[in-house]
Amino acid sequence: MNWVEAIGYLGTGLTIASTAMSTMIPLRVVSILASVAVMTYGLLTGSMPVVLTEAIQIPFNAWRLYQMVRLVRDVKRAAGGDLSLDWLRPFGESRRVAAGAVLFRKGDPAGEMFLIESGRFRIEELDLDIRPGAIVGELGMLSPGNLRTGTLVCTEPGIVLGVAYADVKQLYYQNPEFGFSFLKLTSERLFQAAQAAPARAPAGTDVI
Numbered sequence: 001m002n003w004v005e006a007i008g009y010l011g012t013g014l015t016i017a018s019t020a021m022s023t024m025i026p027l028r029v030v031s032i033l034a035s036v037a038v039m040t041y042g043l044l045t046g047s048m049p050v051v052l053t054e055a056i057q058i059p060f061n062a063w064r065l066y067q068m069v070r071l072v073r074d075v076k077r078a079a080g081g082d083l084s085l086d087w088l089r090p091f092g093e094s095r096r097v098a099a100g101a102v103l104f105r106k107g108d109p110a111g112e113m114f115l116i117e118s119g120r121f122r123i124e125e126l127d128l129d130i131r132p133g134a135i136v137g138e139l140g141m142l143s144p145g146n147l148r149t150g151t152l153v154c155t156e157p158g159i160v161l162g163v164a165y166a167d168v169k170q171l172y173y174q175n176p177e178f179g180f181s182f183l184k185l186t187s188e189r190l191f192q193a194a195q196a197a198p199a200r201a202p203a204g205t206d207v208i
């Protein structure tokens with residue numbers, strides 16, 4: 001095997017490796033390296049279709065890589081190193097809400113969660129006040145059929161930041177800090193709901 005073929009095989013190996021990867025940033029980096037190797041091979045062997053294919057792919061992969069790195073950087077910067085959910089801010093859309101407005105009702109299809117920026121809100125079924133800084137509407141992403149588990153009403157006018165579940169999922173998959181915070185928040189609320197639910201066995205009944 002001469003060195004030109006070696007470059008070609010390197011390109012083949014990197015292309016296969018990138019196809020097998022599931023994490024976006026390493027996948028894009030390896031794809032770009034694969035394209036460079038295959039393109040070099042194409043140039044050295046005079047195969048213009050190969051060169052052209054790879055030359056088109058490199059900018060696409062580079063752009064996606066840039067977007068992903070920027071997303072992770074923004075999240076990290078906003079996170080400031082703690083597990084606060086404030087770092088959702090760069091990904092949301094602010095909305096003004098009037099007192100008495102219902103953001104969603106129990107059973108509605110859910111597509112976004114909210115960071116409460118200001119004002120006061122209430123989850124009717126739980127008789128629970130929601131204050132600025134709180135995250136609400138995240139359980140709809142996990143509930144069967146993506147349905148709301150409660151009704152959110154505005155009790156004092158304020159501003160909410162809506163973050164689409166598609167963005168929440170991207171952040172979840174790409175950023176372990178976010179993923180862990182999200183898991184913690186949702187499990188805490190589910191534990192609370194389980195504790196608040198009436199026990200199935202009547203008092204005094206032995207549970208085997």
Ligand SMILES: Nc1ncnc2c1ncn2[C@@H]1O[C@@H]2COP(=O)(O)O[C@H]2[C@H]1O
Nearest residue numbers: 123136137138139140148149150189192
């Ligand atoms: N114990 C809790 N504390 C605060 N918020 C809660 C609690 N339980 C449920 N919620 C919120 O109520 C919301 C109702 O809509 P979701 O099911 O989308 O998401 C739910 C949670 O965000």
